[in-house]
Amino acid sequence: MSSSKEKEKSWREVSIAGVCSKSSIGFLTGDWKTYYPVRDLEKCTKCLTCVMFCPEGAIKWAPEKGDIWFDMSFCKGCGICANECPTKAIIMKLPQQDEEKSI
Amino acid sequence: MKKQLREESIAMNGDEAIALAAKQCDVDVVAAYPITPQTIIVEKFSEYVANGEVQTEFVCTESEHSAMTACLAAAVTGARTFTASASAGLALMHEMLFVTSGFRAPVVMAVANRALSAPLNIHGDQSDSMAERDSGWIQIYVENAQEAYDSIIQAFKIAEDIGVSLPVIVGLDGFTISHTLENVNIQEDKEVMQFVGQRQLPNVLTHEGKTVPFKLDPDNPMTMGPNALQNYYFEFKRQQEEGMKNALKKIQEVNAEYAELTGRSYGDGLVDNYKVDDAEIAIVVVGSTAGTLKVIVDQLRQEGIKAGVLRLRTFRPFPVEQLRSALKNVKTVAVMDKAMSFGAFGGAVFNEVRNALYDAKEHPTIVNYIFGLGGRDTNPRELRKIYDDLLQINKTGTVENQVRYLGLRE
Numbered sequence A: 001m002s003s004s005k006e007k008e009k010s011w012r013e014v015s016i017a018g019v020c021s022k023s024s025i026g027f028l029t030g031d032w033k034t035y036y037p038v039r040d041l042e043k044c045t046k047c048l049t050c051v052m053f054c055p056e057g058a059i060k061w062a063p064e065k066g067d068i069w070f071d072m073s074f075c076k077g078c079g080i081c082a083n084e085c086p087t088k089a090i091i092m093k094l095p096q097q098d099e100e101k102s103i
Numbered sequence B: 001m002k003k004q005l006r007e008e009s010i011a012m013n014g015d016e017a018i019a020l021a022a023k024q025c026d027v028d029v030v031a032a033y034p035i036t037p038q039t040i041i042v043e044k045f046s047e048y049v050a051n052g053e054v055q056t057e058f059v060c061t062e063s064e065h066s067a068m069t070a071c072l073a074a075a076v077t078g079a080r081t082f083t084a085s086a087s088a089g090l091a092l093m094h095e096m097l098f099v100t101s102g103f104r105a106p107v108v109m110a111v112a113n114r115a116l117s118a119p120l121n122i123h124g125d126q127s128d129s130m131a132e133r134d135s136g137w138i139q140i141y142v143e144n145a146q147e148a149y150d151s152i153i154q155a156f157k158i159a160e161d162i163g164v165s166l167p168v169i170v171g172l173d174g175f176t177i178s179h180t181l182e183n184v185n186i187q188e189d190k191e192v193m194q195f196v197g198q199r200q201l202p203n204v205l206t207h208e209g210k211t212v213p214f215k216l217d218p219d220n221p222m223t224m225g226p227n228a229l230q231n232y233y234f235e236f237k238r239q240q241e242e243g244m245k246n247a248l249k250k251i252q253e254v255n256a257e258y259a260e261l262t263g264r265s266y267g268d269g270l271v272d273n274y275k276v277d278d279a280e281i282a283i284v285v286v287g288s289t290a291g292t293l294k295v296i297v298d299q300l301r302q303e304g305i306k307a308g309v310l311r312l313r314t315f316r317p318f319p320v321e322q323l324r325s326a327l328k329n330v331k332t333v334a335v336m337d338k339a340m341s342f343g344a345f346g347g348a349v350f351n352e353v354r355n356a357l358y359d360a361k362e363h364p365t366i367v368n369y370i371f372g373l374g375g376r377d378t379n380p381r382e383l384r385k386i387y388d389d390l391l392q393i394n395k396t397g398t399v400e401n402q403v404r405y406l407g408l409r410e
Helices: A049-053 A082-083 B003-006 B014-024 B041-050 B064-075 B087-102 B145-159 B187-198 B233-262 B289-302 B318-325 B348-358 B380-397
Strands: A037-041 A059-062 A067-070 A090-093 B007-014 B029-032 B057-060 B080-084 B108-113 B139-143 B170-175 B182-185 B203-205 B211-213 B271-274 B281-285 B307-312 B313-317 B332-337 B365-371 B404-406
Touching: A037 B170, A049 A059, A049 A082, A059 B365, A067 B313, A082 A090, A082 B211, B003 B271, B007 B014, B014 B041, B014 B108, B014 B145, B014 B170, B014 B182, B014 B187, B029 B041, B029 B064, B041 B057, B057 B064, B057 B108, B064 B087, B080 B087, B087 B233, B139 B145, B139 B233, B145 B170, B145 B182, B145 B187, B145 B233, B233 B313, B271 B289, B271 B318, B271 B404, B281 B318, B281 B380, B289 B307, B289 B380, B307 B318, B318 B348, B332 B380, B348 B365, B365 B380, B380 B404
Parallel strands: B029 B057, B029 B080, B080 B108, B108 B170, B139 B170, B281 B307, B281 B332, B332 B365, B365 B404
Antiparallel strands: A037 A090, A059 A067, B007 B182, B139 B313, B203 B211, B271 B307
């Protein structure tokens, strides 16, 4: 609800009942993950199943490129995309295994 | 004249009076689960719904936990919300009582006070709502069906006040009030609606940077019920305490305003002082027992004994100043508790009263009577005996057995 950089508000200043007066967009969850998704571009048919299933909305469709991309600052590494991919184009990896090829 | 009386006064039990009051307040949502001795309230209310006499959404839930959850959810959409419970039902709501007050949702709930199991007992004592005294709900206890009716109407005005924004329990003694027929003076629908008014909403600052009414609304999205960890939880709890402080003032205001409309008031709204000002001995009590005590006080006065009774109408927030001021000239005080606080030094009311008096310049000698558990009848003779005990304490100046049991077979 607040970042450590900001001055924390007093009880007189905060909205009642814990209503968030700050967007959670700045609250990055990408560093929660252990495994991260890696896509095999040859196997991917761009069917967008992963986009629909990602519980974080971290897999984005970029219409100008006609392709998807993974927003790693929000991907928690749950692996649902890899599980749901009909062509098995996504695999979950530890960072040191395949660092350079991450998408 | 006769005709007018018939229009204004109806024979009702406390539960029916409460259902009528809720109907007249035009509640939007009622979510409830039946339990004795509250059942008549929701039965009667569901009749109103079935007959099309109200526009209320009546939600039959599978448990009291769900009932309170539904009430909370309805209340945060801006709906005026009402429910009723008792005993095990209230206990099952326990978790959601804290969530509701934490959400600052002004739900009004009638609690027909009843004993808790085990052993199983459906009769009246105040164990159920006294156990919820730290749940962040305002607690008002009534003396009779008339006050039950009046207090529900007042409760919406108190709960929905922006500075208060807290849920309210109106406690009525199970069976003694809930099931006993009385003549209840009622107000006209439009008078009640005018008094209670439309629900007002406090403003909050949302994540979009907008200041909007605190309400679940697709046009003004906001996050309700988020995490607040070590860095913020404490602040929100302190805010709730401020709501309680504001309630102390609001309850008095509403009591006075209601008196203007109806001619009926209950002390200052917080404590109901019956001949305590010049009393040497007095009893502090919560609920219907005060009615019997007032009769006894009158008898004692005729005998030349300066006795009084102070009925604690509002238990949360606890009216420390009002209590101190009422008891400042009294020599000896008995506090009656219709609930146990196992392992504690006396009952909850005794603890709070004694605590409030500790810092007073002069404080009376004080003694505790636990009574009426599981609906055990407390007759006038027994109550008279308390005053006799107080006179005795007055003479000797010493108290043996500070915590006593009234009407218990020793």
